[in-house]
Amino acid sequence: MRAHLLTIVGYVFSTLLVQGTSHFAVNAAHYAEVSYARASPIFALGIASMIVQAAVLSWVYANSRWRDGSLLSAMTITWLFGAFLVSYIALAEAGKYAVPDIGSWILTETLVAAVQFTLIGGFLWLAHRWSPALRAA
DSSP: OHHHHHHHHHHHHHHHHHHHHIIIIITHHHHHTOTTSOSSOOHHHHHHHHHHHHHHHHHHHHTSTTOSSOHHHHHHHHHHHHHHHHIIIIIIHHHHSOOSOHHHHHHHHHHHHHHHHHHHHHHHHHHHTTOHHHHHO
């Protein structure tokens, strides 16, 4: 249970750090041009989404063949989850919504997600590397 809770904390921290920096500082103009965005986001829904995503990622990792204690294994599963999520965020959203520039949208969302999920992979590895279940395996 401890590993799952630490994964959730690491996931939320990483996501807030990377996405917050992207949305409100580095790429603020990019997001300001999105016509469908709320002027005042409902942060509680974003946090709830992060908790669900982190809990699913942690559970899948703990019960997968990738859980061998190595940093590379934690990164691999995290990058796969990231690719799954970014395929919607970068590609489907660009196809559904009137984003200002499709190429810029895809590039920005993909690069930011790569940083985000790399950081999350490190937290996933740290959270689970001392897990009793891993030592018993």
